[in-house]
Amino acid sequence: MTRSADEFLICVIARMLDGAGHVAVGAASPIPGAAALLMRELTHGRLLVSMIHGRANNPFTDGGREVFDCAGQGRIDVFFLGGAQIDGEANINLVGTGDYPAVDTRFPGSFGSAYMYFVVPKVILFRHEHTRRVFVPKVDFISAPGVSPPGVYRPGGPKALVTGLAVFSFDEGRARFRLESVHPGHTVEEVLDNTGFDVDVREDVPTTPDAEPDRLALLRSTIGAEVADVYPDFAARVLGAAAAGAASPGAG
Amino acid sequence: MTRSADEFLICVIARMLDGAGHVAVGAASPIPGAAALLMRELTHGRLLVSMIHGRANNPFTDGGREVFDCAGQGRIDVFFLGGAQIDGEANINLVGTGDYPAVDTRFPGSFGSAYMYFVVPKVILFRHEHTRRVFVPKVDFISAPGVSPPGVYRPGGPKALVTGLAVFSFDEGRARFRLESVHPGHTVEEVLDNTGFDVDVREDVPTTPDAEPDRLALLRSTIGAEVADVYPDFAARVLGAAAAGAASPGAG
Amino acid sequence: MTSHETVEGLAARVPDGALLAIPPEYSFVPMAMVRALIRRAVRDLHLLAVPTGGLAADMLIGAGCVKTMEAAAVSLGEAGPAPRFTEAVTTGAVVMRDSTCPAVHSALQAAEKGVPFMPLRGLIGSDVLKHRDDWTVVDDPLGEGGGPIVLLPAIRPDVAVFHSPRADTGGNVWVGRRRELVTMVHAAKTALVTVETVQETDLLADEATAAGTLPALYVTAIAEAREGAWPLALAGHYDADAEHIRAYARQAKTPEGFRGYLDRHVFAPAVQAAS
């Protein structure tokens, strides 16, 4: 079965949700969102998936603050964050490049990252584009820091990074990423060439396992329709699902 | 038209609500509650009355905290408090007599007084029983203090005290009550004899005006049924209104 | 996922020594659950009334289930003082932690938000504050001359309980405008809920009912209990049994009278069979 790069990444991320109890997915996260819904299907609903801005799959009834309160209560196991820039200490920048506030390029903003990155035990960083433009030696603006000094309350933080080329783990003690696998058709050299910071590399880096055919089939049927509720454009483009037309362009 | 002592007090308190925008009434306050509902009727609804634990006349939809939040926002102009003991500095005791925590007599507790007394601009103290048992030189336990030292945030506080014998005003600067009027059939001497603390006395203390016949009629018709929603026993006993049976024994 | 059990099963989930949060008299009080807790003979509870207590607190105290009681007040409302509470606090059998309504709400909101404390205005100069060694007074930490302010540490109950008109099979529970229950449950580690009835229709499927629904993700277990708030009211469903409550207030004035009440209304085989 042929699969797109997006479908592949959905399956890569889905595997990382094995064993989780509650995954929350924010706006503008269609690939993690699809991965979470896929994993919920595979666990027969044992995985709770909260799409913060969907109408379906959104259990929250206490307003926009509830997802943050819920995370603060320790009830969310996994969350996803991205970054216009990400550096080797897992600092993420969602605000802008250049000398803030006089930015050269402005991005939307930090959303809830400056909080969620601290309190959700397993934050998975996801960024499709794997270039030195994104993976920089030092971000220009720290929306949320990758690690915190002793004494700072931090039950959560980054555990993994998924890109269009590879999968990394993150060691909080050493504040360093480690290359865990390279996606089919790519090489360790290509990954390192396109990464602007130093990383550890595990021995005999394996190839990231490809998408499972049964999961691909599920994605294109059941899951596609669910994704369309929150990310109609994405669902139509990537999964061939009819946009439900039910979603507003979500943010924050 | 003959009237009961309770009906008289309802009319006394109603006059004190003239010009207010929003009066909140707590549990176990049937006389202030009836006064507020009477005044709402007389102002054709310009006075907003919030019965915290009624089902009717309860505008709150954000849970038990809303009335306190609402007061903190400055949206409540008048609130009522009582006291098992009240002293000359307007300290009130809703907790117990004796050496706390080893109390001799225990009362229900402070409810919201330790907060509302500070933030509601016009707190009217109301206690039917006017004896030296209630009006003591110094309360055994300060549920809420009558005055606060400079620097303590206190936009609110006691403005008046209504008892079964008299009406007092309260001067926050001097932390003293002043006798403003004595109810029909009673004397200044009787009031002072039954007050365990020193008060100022205005010159030529007038008699508290009696209940207005038109207001009494309103009380016994329209208002009685409304009071019964929150205080069914009281309404049945005092106003002859059929208990709606709709109220639970409210507290807090 | 939310578990569906019996009332006795729910009561068995409340361990001795738990910090147990209960709703105020006007808000979905789980009386069937309280009777089951007394039958289970739970001990050493730290009872938190949110923010005031009534019949449930009085019965649990009278039955010897309670070690400490935190509340802004405890009473039976129009039926008068709470007799078992009054005696237990006067004799020192139960340690009372006096609070004030907004302090209870705020401390639970702190736990709800995952912050260690919440500030609250008022309180300064009150003996409520003086006797709370867990409350801290600080000078305006913003340094803007706002004066001293009280910081209340978060309260995180081990268990929160309430009785609702209905849940759905997915474990979502109707709370309506009784939103103190939402905060109480958010703040607690587990939530045990009795309901009049469990319906098939998803309460979250319709925006109108979703607005008054506590999502299943916070609900540990649910049990059906018909008239589970009796003799208290369940707003919009049935009225309080005022006659019964007045009779309780009379009987519970003595330990013997209270024991007789329990025998008739808690331990009698017919009561247990109905629960």
Added chain:
Amino acid sequence: MTSHETVEGLAARVPDGALLAIPPEYSFVPMAMVRALIRRAVRDLHLLAVPTGGLAADMLIGAGCVKTMEAAAVSLGEAGPAPRFTEAVTTGAVVMRDSTCPAVHSALQAAEKGVPFMPLRGLIGSDVLKHRDDWTVVDDPLGEGGGPIVLLPAIRPDVAVFHSPRADTGGNVWVGRRRELVTMVHAAKTALVTVETVQETDLLADEATAAGTLPALYVTAIAEAREGAWPLALAGHYDADAEHIRAYARQAKTPEGFRGYLDRHVFAPAVQAAS
């Protein structure tokens, strides 16, 4: 008591220089009101997005109504970056006060509760914090080794605005589960609400609808505005006009394109007649 007016009447109640709170893209955005504000040429707004901004913020910024913008983010969601926001912040025409979602919620809750500040976990080590001179870091004031924590001063908007499916003649407004609107309005000095329709039936009369209702006591004035959230969605009532939003995103990339958009969709006589 709540006043019933026109949308233009509501817009006239927003003074130049006001701290104006607006809902996020998924929550009852009052677009008809935004168009009226642009026609009224309001100036120097301090715009607070609760907690993120979208089309409403972008249009107000593009029309020169905004002096400072506080938000956790501003974007058009799937339609991409907010073009007028992006340009205004890059050129410095608008001063951006970067925040993070829970900080906006908490600061509004502080105002809702009448406390001067609220603590929030996280933030430490973030440049968001570094650039907020109004946020204070203190060592655990409870003295329990909880580490440093950030205190956020209360935000009290002058005006809060949103668009609801319905209000009743008494001024009570349906918000459903969009409870960020409740806190936003509680925190604000005045609240101006547009609605699809005003109904006779009291929303507070039924416990079921009361649960999702903002009481009139917080609502300054109401105006009817059919399709008042267009081109955004009104949950449960109509979907977003995604095609229109994408077209906006394209046209608003240049000042001229944006001006043309305003001419067609804000200033055109037909639009004004319909509002």
